[in-house]
Amino acid sequence: MISSSIGELSLYGFSDRIAELYRDYPGLEAARVVRADRSHFQVMTRAGAMFVPRALITPEGAQCATGDWLGLDFEGSLEGAFGANPGLLQARVLPRFSQLIRKVAFANSSESQLLAANIDLIAVVVPLDRTLSPGRIERMLVAAWDSGATPLLILTKADLADGINGNHDVVSQVMEYAAGVRVITTSAEAGDGIEEVRQQVQDYPGGGATLTFLGPSGAGKSTLINALIGAKVQDTGEVREGDFKGKHTTTARELVPLPGGGVLMDTPGVRGFEVVDAAEGVAKVFGDIEELFGLCRFADCQHLREPGCAVQEALENGLLESRRWQSYQKMQREMARLAQRKDIAQSRSESRSAGRAYRSYKKIRGRVEEGKF
Numbered sequence: 001m002i003s004s005s006i007g008e009l010s011l012y013g014f015s016d017r018i019a020e021l022y023r024d025y026p027g028l029e030a031a032r033v034v035r036a037d038r039s040h041f042q043v044m045t046r047a048g049a050m051f052v053p054r055a056l057i058t059p060e061g062a063q064c065a066t067g068d069w070l071g072l073d074f075e076g077s078l079e080g081a082f083g084a085n086p087g088l089l090q091a092r093v094l095p096r097f098s099q100l101i102r103k104v105a106f107a108n109s110s111e112s113q114l115l116a117a118n119i120d121l122i123a124v125v126v127p128l129d130r131t132l133s134p135g136r137i138e139r140m141l142v143a144a145w146d147s148g149a150t151p152l153l154i155l156t157k158a159d160l161a162d163g164i165n166g167n168h169d170v171v172s173q174v175m176e177y178a179a180g181v182r183v184i185t186t187s188a189e190a191g192d193g194i195e196e197v198r199q200q201v202q203d204y205p206g207g208g209a210t211l212t213f214l215g216p217s218g219a220g221k222s223t224l225i226n227a228l229i230g231a232k233v234q235d236t237g238e239v240r241e242g243d244f245k246g247k248h249t250t251t252a253r254e255l256v257p258l259p260g261g262g263v264l265m266d267t268p269g270v271r272g273f274e275v276v277d278a279a280e281g282v283a284k285v286f287g288d289i290e291e292l293f294g295l296c297r298f299a300d301c302q303h304l305r306e307p308g309c310a311v312q313e314a315l316e317n318g319l320l321e322s323r324r325w326q327s328y329q330k331m332q333r334e335m336a337r338l339a340q341r342k343d344i345a346q347s348r349s350e351s352r353s354a355g356r357a358y359r360s361y362k363k364i365r366g367r368v369e370e371g372k373f
């Protein structure tokens with residue numbers, strides 16, 4: 001049972017919204033994954049940090065990542081199990097509010113890898129000390145929307161912007177790509193904008209928001225993180241825990257409580273994430289383009305040179321920027337390529353499992369014939 005005191009868990013995003021989630025799992029103790037390792041997860045409970053072996057994760061075969069909420073089932077009590085947790089029977093993965101998934105497609109397989117779970121705010125970090133890459137901003141925004149989180153756009157290094165981006169009104173230019181996303185300009189030098197970022201986290205509906213940063217190397221993510229935390233993450237995030245053998249180890253948690261509320265997620269796998277396959281996110285970022293399709297004269301318009309094509313018309317009269325149209329088409333091509341590889345991988349794995357079933361049938365037949373059954 002969750003006692004009335006949730007202790008340290010409140011620092012790790014446990015809010016009324018999360019309490020509601022656990023109401024469907026009576027008898028399970030709340031825990032949040034603060035770090036995923038090969039053989040185990042480090043989780044935070046109301047009584048402190050502990051380890052959960054991967055083998056205890058249910059439902060069987062479920063993926064689990066930093067940010068996940070788990071329902072721990074103890075033979076005795078949480079307190080009693082503390083330390084080496086022999087009393088932990090299973091750790092159930094609760095439904096997620098959002099998830100960042102890397103969809104990879106190799107020549108002969110297609111799999112998806114869960115990178116992080118239950119992120120509320122994804123800050124797409126764009127540095128102003130170099131030329132803006134609208135395509136890249138769009139791809140990161142698509143990834144953010146597609147995860148189920150709310151994107152924010154943070155323009156960093158405002159103090160270095162002048163020389164490079166000239167007199168353009170960079171913010172309004174970016175807002176055009178960002179379609180309805182909150183844009184915040186920061187400068188680590190002067191500490192500008194940090195309070196605004198903090199405010200976004202604290203104002204998140206329901207409280208206890210989890211924030212993460214996405215952006216290219218050198219964009220200023222670590223600098224922002226340090227400013228938000230007010231100390232080096234390495235110092236703040238490091239903990240000493242007893243492992244299963246009672247040995248002390250030092251690991252960095254990937255979830256770090258923020259002063260003033262909210263939780264920062266900093267996992268190496270998420271930092272450079274970009275979209276590969278994200279139909280929903282594409283609709284959010286390129287919704288205006290997809291709306292045009294409905295205005296074409298022919299329902300099966302390819303938007304090339306058909307008469308009455310609304311896309312060509314919008315391009316001609318400048319309502320649609322040709323760069324955005326190209327960016328949209330490029331993303332569609334990548335998604336189609338991925339879908340095709342998935343189909344191939346799927347049919348290969350189906351024929352593989354059919355082959356396996358036949359081989360095991362033959363083996364049993366053989367044994368029956370040898371009189372072993």
Ligand SMILES: Nc1nc2c(ncn2[C@@H]2O[C@H](COP(=O)(O)OP(=O)(O)OP(=O)(O)O)[C@@H](O)[C@H]2O)c(=O)[nH]1
Binds near residue numbers: 159
């Ligand atoms: N002038 C100026 N420099 C900044 C600002 N923010 C970051 N920098 C500098 O930019 C460089 C890169 O910043 P980081 O915070 O390490 O970038 P990052 O996004 O964490 O990079 P990765 O760790 O590679 O993902 C560092 O030298 C920072 O000191 C800023 O607002 N103004």
Ligand SMILES: [Zn+2]
Binds near residue numbers: 297301302308
């Ligand atoms: Zn058309």
